[in-house]
Amino acid sequence: MSSTTNSQPTTSSFSCDGRQHCSQMTSCEEATYFTQHCPNTKMDGNHDGIPCEQQWCN
DSSP states (O other): OOOOOOOSOSSOSOOOOSOOSGGGOSSHHHHHHHHHHSTTOOOOTTOSSOOOTTTTOO
16 A cells, blocks of 8 residues: 655745846746746736746747
8 A cells, every 4th residue: 555645736846935037047937937926026027928038938
């Protein structure tokens, strides 16, 4: 009998940690997570829902 329990959420490996800028991100997925879930981010200058278009999400 073996059962697996996963105490970590499977939705994302990212967490809000105070970073706000594209230069602090490592991927488009990370930047998108931050703009959707974290306060005071400064990664979507033209407010089109796509963050870091010059660096990550192009």
